[in-house]
Amino acid sequence: MDDRKTPLLDELEKGDWPSFVTEIKRAAAKNKSAADLLAQLESSYEENIGHWKHGGIVGVKGYGGGVVGRYSDEPEKFPHIKEFHTIRVNQPAGFFYTTKKLRQLADIWDKYGSGLYNLHGSTGDCILLGTTTENLQPCVDELADIGFDLGGSGGALRTLSCCVGAARCEKACIDSMQIIHDLTLHYQDAIHRPAWPYKFKIKVSACPNDCAAASARSDLAIIGIWRDAIRIDNEAVRAAVDNGFDIFNRVIRKCPSEALLWDTEKKELTVCAEDCVHCMNCINMMPKAISIGREQGAALMIGGKAPVVKGAMLGWVLVPFIKLEPPYTELKEIIDKITDWWADHGKNRERVSELIVRMGLANFLEAVGLKPLPQMVHEPRSNPYIFWNAEEVEKRG
Amino acid sequence: MSLVQVKGTQVELDEDGFLVDPEDWSEEMAAYFATVEEVADLTDNHWKVINYLRDYFKKFGVAPMIRKLCKDTGFSLKEIYELFPSGPAKGACKLAGLPKPTGCV
Numbered sequence A: 001m002d003d004r005k006t007p008l009l010d011e012l013e014k015g016d017w018p019s020f021v022t023e024i025k026r027a028a029a030k031n032k033s034a035a036d037l038l039a040q041l042e043s044s045y046e047e048n049i050g051h052w053k054h055g056g057i058v059g060v061k062g063y064g065g066g067v068v069g070r071y072s073d074e075p076e077k078f079p080h081i082k083e084f085h086t087i088r089v090n091q092p093a094g095f096f097y098t099t100k101k102l103r104q105l106a107d108i109w110d111k112y113g114s115g116l117y118n119l120h121g122s123t124g125d126c127i128l129l130g131t132t133t134e135n136l137q138p139c140v141d142e143l144a145d146i147g148f149d150l151g152g153s154g155g156a157l158r159t160l161s162c163c164v165g166a167a168r169c170e171k172a173c174i175d176s177m178q179i180i181h182d183l184t185l186h187y188q189d190a191i192h193r194p195a196w197p198y199k200f201k202i203k204v205s206a207c208p209n210d211c212a213a214a215s216a217r218s219d220l221a222i223i224g225i226w227r228d229a230i231r232i233d234n235e236a237v238r239a240a241v242d243n244g245f246d247i248f249n250r251v252i253r254k255c256p257s258e259a260l261l262w263d264t265e266k267k268e269l270t271v272c273a274e275d276c277v278h279c280m281n282c283i284n285m286m287p288k289a290i291s292i293g294r295e296q297g298a299a300l301m302i303g304g305k306a307p308v309v310k311g312a313m314l315g316w317v318l319v320p321f322i323k324l325e326p327p328y329t330e331l332k333e334i335i336d337k338i339t340d341w342w343a344d345h346g347k348n349r350e351r352v353s354e355l356i357v358r359m360g361l362a363n364f365l366e367a368v369g370l371k372p373l374p375q376m377v378h379e380p381r382s383n384p385y386i387f388w389n390a391e392e393v394e395k396r397g
Numbered sequence B: 001m002s003l004v005q006v007k008g009t010q011v012e013l014d015e016d017g018f019l020v021d022p023e024d025w026s027e028e029m030a031a032y033f034a035t036v037e038e039v040a041d042l043t044d045n046h047w048k049v050i051n052y053l054r055d056y057f058k059k060f061g062v063a064p065m066i067r068k069l070c071k072d073t074g075f076s077l078k079e080i081y082e083l084f085p086s087g088p089a090k091g092a093c094k095l096a097g098l099p100k101p102t103g104c105v
Helices: A007-011 A020-028 A032-047 A099-112 A133-145 A176-186 A188-192 A234-242 A247-252 A281-285 A329-345 A352-359 A361-368 A390-396 B027-036 B044-060 B066-073 B077-083 B087-095
Strands: A086-089 A117-119 A126-129 A202-205 A220-226 A260-263 A268-271 A296-302 A316-322 B002-006 B009-013
Touching: A007 A032, A020 A032, A086 A133, A099 A133, A176 A188, A176 A202, A176 A220, A176 A329, A220 A329, A234 A247, A234 A268, A247 A260, A247 A281, A296 A329, A296 A352, A316 A329, A329 A352, A329 A361, A352 A361, B002 B027, B027 B087, B044 B066, B044 B077, B044 B087, B066 B077, B066 B087, B077 B087
Parallel strands: A202 A220
Antiparallel strands: A086 A126, A117 A126, A220 A296, A260 A268, A296 A316, B002 B009
């Protein structure tokens, strides 16, 4: 560690939360680029301005993405972060690692990079933070030797991610980890070689709790669900209630569709399956007594994205229920139809939801071969500007 | 920024090795970039892509979308990567002397 002073950053070593400044200092003790990063960050804090140049196009042979190029705008002052590129490494599904794998990864990154990571980037990738152009290819080659490939960047299918699903969670309706593993292998070309108008993200949450935040942060959200009734173990319900659990205020009253019935006399809970909207509240409140139904599958939601350009969107229902079993043929067909239509019609940097808004949901549904369903809308349109196809008008007179 | 000497002329490149001034482009420049981007020989197929990109850029002031490039040249994305191992953006656009692609890469 050199003797440069970082009074502003030092403030952020105080307090109870683990400090990222301490992390960078630890890396800086054995790595010059981490030391320069710390120094540049201090000057950014002083001046309230970022010190990275605009853009950067670097990569490795055969890939069109996976590496984000970055250059310091003061290379003379901070020579070791003159080039400070980020490598996105596809994470194992559900972020499960062995210590052996992490040690192998760290050995490679100590050799070629700054020693700094982001575990994990918000899309899910294991982010290796800061290396030179020269080191990219050998680093990625060695990563491949230990079984890690690059993730996605640019106008491509981005790295898929999921919740821990069936590995640790009794609420999992689908095997989210298996699904993203399968899709990741199936769509290698789409991930590594950007060919689309803009990015496309897929995330899988194994139940409507949506622990992968799929509906907000992926263009195609796959969310586990069941279509029969929740299962209620009334003995366990009684045990909880006898133990002082306030079932009325925490469960019955909170049911958004009033699907639950509580018989105070018999201390018996029943559900009207037709009314249940799968919100998860009762299951979350009484996980030992209430569980997901037996007929499991997923709902597909389309269109989640951040604000640029036409405003932030949450995914909306595209397929209310689909069975998901390997090799997920039906799911892959839907994905292919969506991305083909979008790639054919999308403008440069137009997300799929923006294209749907521009061209209309009806055109989109026709292109991907899905029927319009009431579940797709929150409410019917409130204006009368309805488009009719010429044939429909002739047919109906 | 860096300067390279190509056939007696000095040309300025940015950090990523793209031309700073697209006017500096010449066939010799393309040949120089080929060595950097691991293109062994510049074949007719390479020139077909390079010329297409240059024409498109001259006409519209932007690089074409990748799907358009493939459709108009008749090369699949796989063939483009066989021609330009670092891909259409970092490889082909650089050889064609187009400005560096920007955005969320």
